[in-house]
Amino acid sequence: MSAPSRFGTFALACALAVPFALPAQAQGVATQCLVAGGWARLEGASPQLVDGTGLIPAMAQRAVVLLGEQHDDMDHHRWQLQTLAALHAQRPDLVIGFEMFPRRVQPVLDRWVAGELTEAEFIAQSDWGKVWSMPAELYLPLFHFARLNRIPMLALNIDAALTRAVAANGWSSVPEGEREGVGQAAPALPDYEDFLFEIHRQHVAARGHGSARAGKAGRDEPGFRNFVDSQLAWDRAMAEALIAGRKRHADARGALPLAVGIVGSGHVRFGHGIAHQLRDLGESSIGQLLPVGADTPCGELPTGLADAVFGVPVARVASPPPPRLGVALEEHPRGVRIGEVTPGSLAARSGLRPADIVIEAAGVAIRRAGELIVAVRRQPPGTWLPLRLERDGKTLELVVRFPPER
Known part of the structure; x- marks a missing residue:
């Protein structure tokens, strides 16, 4: 069962969650650097294998930790759950932010964590089928982990209608009263704009406008500028929600919890997305972790891609797909x-x-x-x-x- 196409929201989420790959000319030597079930820090000339017992405590001391994902990969969500549990063991004062939910459903998330809703009620009242076109089964273990441990869940995203409005006519065209409280985003870094331009070019071609036209699409074309605006609004909204969520759940002494973001990998890579907006908001204590195939070549794991990556076994554990009407x-x-x-x-x-x-x-x-x-x-x-x-x-x-x- 799928939701209606809404480019700028879920379609873009899928584009930003695909496995990372450098252009062929930049990949260099295709030597394998990872081991299945192991961590590697992306420092120096090549990734350095490290023990998670040292990495996780260091990440737990950050203000915000972003855990990337390819949305439809169950092993990525298993890794997120494992990492969440490890961070929670180090730092029980924790909040978990989810890209999947627009902020309008925050009261539903609060009731779920409080144990006031059944699973079916939670899925229905959060409008899951409307706001996120991926099977809920992929994410339910994460939701139950939060409920079981009474960890606050944060709705990080904005409503699809706002994203569509920005993608259609740009951020400046949206009246301030319709921006859901989201502020002006910091401009995109040049490398991030390059990344978004390639996604936009592919999308234009996929929609049947012709590869020639797509290839000639310029950086100053209104369609692309609006596309960048919509992505920046998305990143900014999630950064603001993470900061606001930490403040909202400060303890009696004013100490702020660790905020963990469950988000697509495209919002994490190289610190160009959410982290860039967090830094613009004054928060620089950020950890960024990604799951990648254990057979990923060294050339596809450059310094700066993330703080560390986890080698997901290549022989993935297959999950039977849930029934779909279509x-x-x-x-x-x-x-x-x-x-x-x-x-x-x-x-x-x-x-x-x-x-x-x-x-x-x-x-x-x-x-x-x-x-x-x-x-x-x-x-x-x-x-x-x-x-x-x-x-x-x-x-x-x-x-x-x-x-x-x-």
């Missing part, structure tokens, strides 16, 4: 509206159509997109899920037949 969902007063149906998908084979309004799943009323997503993802292989829906003013019943496990 639809885009939209909120609707009477239920959940089907915005798009992917050709050949389970939804298409079941007879769902665009503009259908799903009002019940297995006899349970559906009010939010997250409720339907939870119902689908909990459906065992080889079973049927009855749906009640409205189409052209009539009430219909359809049955989604989930394929058996292979």
Whole structure:
């Protein structure tokens, strides 16, 4: 099940979370530098293998530690959980910020941590299916870790509507009252702008505008300048939320907790994203850690990419993908509206159509997109899920037949 395309929000998140690779001419010797399950500091001429027992205590003394990820890689999230637990053991005064949530859902995160919501209620009330088009199962261990240990969770992001507005017309076009309190971002560093330009060029080509036109797109083109503005607003919002979250959860003596950010790797690499905005806000005590494949060549691990990287085993532990209907969902007063149906998908084979309004799943009323997503993802292989829906003013019943496990 996928959310509607929204370039400047989730589409950009995916672009910024892909594995890092230097241009071919800059890679140099392709010698392997990492070991699976081991850390390496990126200092000197080549990465230096280090013991995590020394690295983690040092990171725990920072004000902010950013943990990168490729959003759809479960091993990256397992590594984040492992690192979070190690940091928490060193420094129990901790808050965890999540790129996945816009700040408008902060009250839901607070109720979840307080133990007032079930998992299904948390996913539904946080609008997960609307704000982040990745399976919740990838992140649930992190959410449960926070709840189990009563660690405050911070909603770091801005709403998709604001990001779209900035991407369409630039930051200056958005009235101050509609900026969700986000301040003016520090200008992009030159290398970061180069990185964003390549992403923008690829996106233009992927949308069918033609590679020739994409290749000629200039740095001063309004579309690219607005794209940079949207990315900077995103980085700035997360930096501000991390600082504000530390202050909000200071102890009785005024001591500030460690803030750990769970964010896409593109916001971490080389300190160009969130860290750059944190420094502009006066916070320089920043740790930056990344997971990378253990077979990554030395030439792809330059000094400054991060403070340290962790070698994720190449033979990844596969997680069975959750069931997906293959639809885009939209909120609707009477239920959940089907915005798009992917050709050949389970939804298409079941007879769902665009503009259908799903009002019940297995006899349970559906009010939010997250409720339907939870119902689908909990459906065992080889079973049927009855749906009640409205189409052209009539009430219909359809049955989604989930394929058996292979």
